[in-house]
Amino acid sequence: MSGVGRGLDKVEVKLRWDPSPYGEAPRHLDIVAATYSADDPYGRPVYVVHYESRSPDGTINMSRHSETGLGLGFVEAMVLEFDRMSPVYGRVVVGVAIHQDGGPRTFGDIANAGVLVLEGYRQLLSDDFAGVADATAATIAEFTRDASGAWELREMVRGFDSDPVLFMAEMGSIRQ
Secondary structure, eight states: OOSTTTOOOEEEEEEEOOOOOTTSOOOOEEEEEEEEESSOTTSSOSEEEOTTOBOTTSSEEEEEOOSSOTTSSEEEEEEEEGGGSOTTEEEEEEEEEEOOTTSOOOGGGSTTOEEEEEETTEEEEEEOSGGGTTOSEEEEEEEEEOTTSOEEEEEEEEEEOSOHHHHHHHTTSOOO
């Protein structure tokens, strides 16, 4: 939480990974966010934001995108402005998907992968995907609105074995 009773305001999700070895196809990871209605927080997403899109109201967008990793630290970033998000939305799930165009790849195949979630300079979450090394995609965080309207973060690192398109459809599902 960013303050007593206030909840989260503006959050940044940052992603890093090293480029593929010389001669191999580029490794391409993407941050993905699925937004759910307050009336049906576990139903179908109202909209999904990824590198080729932004939310209809501009509250979720990619501020930086990489298709190769570059090995220069955090090279991809998504900004979520919860303080401006409409009350019709009650849940946002954020994840990371690995493009599979160079053959099957898992997080275990990606060197120096990591994700960081910040509010301002305050670190809310950090993960290196070691717990989901065999997965091709993973959720990392769930943001929910409480009864007072304040947004909260729950770490939700879960691995998936699906391509990016299928992952976007299933990432917010209830699963044990």
